[in-house]
Amino acid sequence: MNYEHFIYIADLLGVAVFATAGALAAQGKRLDILGVVVLAIVTSIGGGTIRDITLDIHPVVWIADTTYLWVAIISAVVAFVVCRYMQYPRRLLLVLDAMGLALFTVLGAEKAMALGFSPVIAVMMGVITGCAGGMIRDILTGQIPLILQRDGELYATCSIVGAVFYVAFYDVLGEQFLALVGMAIVFVVRLATIFANLKLPEFIVAGHTLEDMDKGQNQ
Amino acid sequence: MNYEHFIYIADLLGVAVFATAGALAAQGKRLDILGVVVLAIVTSIGGGTIRDITLDIHPVVWIADTTYLWVAIISAVVAFVVCRYMQYPRRLLLVLDAMGLALFTVLGAEKAMALGFSPVIAVMMGVITGCAGGMIRDILTGQIPLILQRDGELYATCSIVGAVFYVAFYDVLGEQFLALVGMAIVFVVRLATIFANLKLPEFIVAGHTLEDMDKGQNQ
Amino acid sequence: MNYEHFIYIADLLGVAVFATAGALAAQGKRLDILGVVVLAIVTSIGGGTIRDITLDIHPVVWIADTTYLWVAIISAVVAFVVCRYMQYPRRLLLVLDAMGLALFTVLGAEKAMALGFSPVIAVMMGVITGCAGGMIRDILTGQIPLILQRDGELYATCSIVGAVFYVAFYDVLGEQFLALVGMAIVFVVRLATIFANLKLPEFIVAGHTLEDMDKGQNQ
Numbered sequence: 001m002n003y004e005h006f007i008y009i010a011d012l013l014g015v016a017v018f019a020t021a022g023a024l025a026a027q028g029k030r031l032d033i034l035g036v037v038v039l040a041i042v043t044s045i046g047g048g049t050i051r052d053i054t055l056d057i058h059p060v061v062w063i064a065d066t067t068y069l070w071v072a073i074i075s076a077v078v079a080f081v082v083c084r085y086m087q088y089p090r091r092l093l094l095v096l097d098a099m100g101l102a103l104f105t106v107l108g109a110e111k112a113m114a115l116g117f118s119p120v121i122a123v124m125m126g127v128i129t130g131c132a133g134g135m136i137r138d139i140l141t142g143q144i145p146l147i148l149q150r151d152g153e154l155y156a157t158c159s160i161v162g163a164v165f166y167v168a169f170y171d172v173l174g175e176q177f178l179a180l181v182g183m184a185i186v187f188v189v190r191l192a193t194i195f196a197n198l199k200l201p202e203f204i205v206a207g208h209t210l211e212d213m214d215k216g217q218n219q
Numbered sequence: 220m221n222y223e224h225f226i227y228i229a230d231l232l233g234v235a236v237f238a239t240a241g242a243l244a245a246q247g248k249r250l251d252i253l254g255v256v257v258l259a260i261v262t263s264i265g266g267g268t269i270r271d272i273t274l275d276i277h278p279v280v281w282i283a284d285t286t287y288l289w290v291a292i293i294s295a296v297v298a299f300v301v302c303r304y305m306q307y308p309r310r311l312l313l314v315l316d317a318m319g320l321a322l323f324t325v326l327g328a329e330k331a332m333a334l335g336f337s338p339v340i341a342v343m344m345g346v347i348t349g350c351a352g353g354m355i356r357d358i359l360t361g362q363i364p365l366i367l368q369r370d371g372e373l374y375a376t377c378s379i380v381g382a383v384f385y386v387a388f389y390d391v392l393g394e395q396f397l398a399l400v401g402m403a404i405v406f407v408v409r410l411a412t413i414f415a416n417l418k419l420p421e422f423i424v425a426g427h428t429l430e431d432m433d434k435g436q437n438q
Numbered sequence: 439m440n441y442e443h444f445i446y447i448a449d450l451l452g453v454a455v456f457a458t459a460g461a462l463a464a465q466g467k468r469l470d471i472l473g474v475v476v477l478a479i480v481t482s483i484g485g486g487t488i489r490d491i492t493l494d495i496h497p498v499v500w501i502a503d504t505t506y507l508w509v510a511i512i513s514a515v516v517a518f519v520v521c522r523y524m525q526y527p528r529r530l531l532l533v534l535d536a537m538g539l540a541l542f543t544v545l546g547a548e549k550a551m552a553l554g555f556s557p558v559i560a561v562m563m564g565v566i567t568g569c570a571g572g573m574i575r576d577i578l579t580g581q582i583p584l585i586l587q588r589d590g591e592l593y594a595t596c597s598i599v600g601a602v603f604y605v606a607f608y609d610v611l612g613e614q615f616l617a618l619v620g621m622a623i624v625f626v627v628r629l630a631t632i633f634a635n636l637k638l639p640e641f642i643v644a645g646h647t648l649e650d651m652d653k654g655q656n657q
Contacts, residue, residue: 031375032376034375034376034380035374035375035376037379038346038375038379041343049273053272053273058275059274059275060273060275063273063274063336063340066337066339066340069339069340069343070339139358140354
């Protein structure tokens, strides 16, 4: 498997994972199957679309290759059907979201670096590609964006850490190895964050004393 | 009236209808007249703007022809003034929204097909053009997006059904007749949905047993 | 200092001011420093990005010149650190927001006029550039957009008034003088609005009798 194939498959996997997460997020929202498909598509291609439009890459990835759309549609339909007959643990949504975040962060940064943009732009594109889809999903489903929820505290941080790592070692490590390590970093840090949030509430409180300051000052 | 004229007038009518719906949605939000105009503009040209940018069609429709902006501005001002002196039934907002959805769904799909994009892209563009403006409006006015409200259950579905019909019969039916039938389908299905939601609550409950599954599992 | 320098510095000042406002808005949201940086970047470059993409100006301003990103990052970090050790009055956020609104409204209109777009497009671009970043910030932090809050009643209005003034006198006044007066108008009107909202509640009530009409009709 050469590098182009690797990137392509990782990209489709990211779409499948985010589309499934999008479909799961639709639960209890009174959406029918087509509504779920729309939500899944927006979640899975939203980030890449914003990246391509901002970088003036046309046609946008899923317009150039409709495989992306079909993967999103099929993933959403499968998730919708499976959810009706099986129970799934709530945490599955978070794990899928973490996988999508990991894949898309690195793929977003990779695309910008490959096109010769500067490192800081590449990091931005990694964060946009990784985080935007999930944010749009959360906004459309009327939830507090995952980025701001308790267990989402370090959401953008995980993405930035992975993107910075990827960019920093871009010319040093082999491209495929680098991409895999970058993805692993985002995924592991993200899962660790979710776990840490459940176990270390004191850390959060200590880190946000400014919150109380603000309250005392203004109310 | 030739086909280009028909499309142009339908497009402007969609802008007028969505701008009016946007202005009505501003009620009770403490917006002054210029705020209402901004909201009306965003609602009425938001979907088409996202479509054009995604398809890399420049200049964007309302930049190429400012008639769109003026129609939106005038509709909003008229709606604002009329609302001060007349009562209007709440359902008017839903009917106008359904009309805009019908017009823009077909026009979005039409534009993509006319430019030679694949059918699945055309359906996506129909849904984006039809739904995006209303979603932005609902997000900006801090409401649960209509797409997720009780009477909005099949919102995206109506749009998809119409767009799929339009694309499926694109080379079969006369273009103007096809467009009119497509619009009628979206409009009628959407109104039927609103009506059905009021009359058939059992259908909804039965269709979402997964909701309870989820609850039992995770809380 | 020639005009290009003036515009460039005003643009960077707008980024710094909006980034700081974005960082302050993150208070009490459980975001760590990198989350705050992301929020500050989105707030400060969001409006200009939408403007450039809509007008098909590529590369987008902060991609062409990464100084914008660095100014946003440094402003956010400074705001984050300072907030930990100092109390700041809540109103500072509103004043910074008003400054950013003033700078970006005029700069957005200026860019469109300089590129030869029609006056109504230039006003739209002023409003988009001025208002979009703050709206995205408010949506992402799960707040009612400032544009719809009590003291944000005339938010879009301030922007429109300044943009219309700028466009109306574009060929009449000296460009730098015109820009400064336009910015001053937005800033002063915005601050007056905040002040007026605290002092003149009756004005608001009187201006929104339609609200009660609506209630009587529909509930």
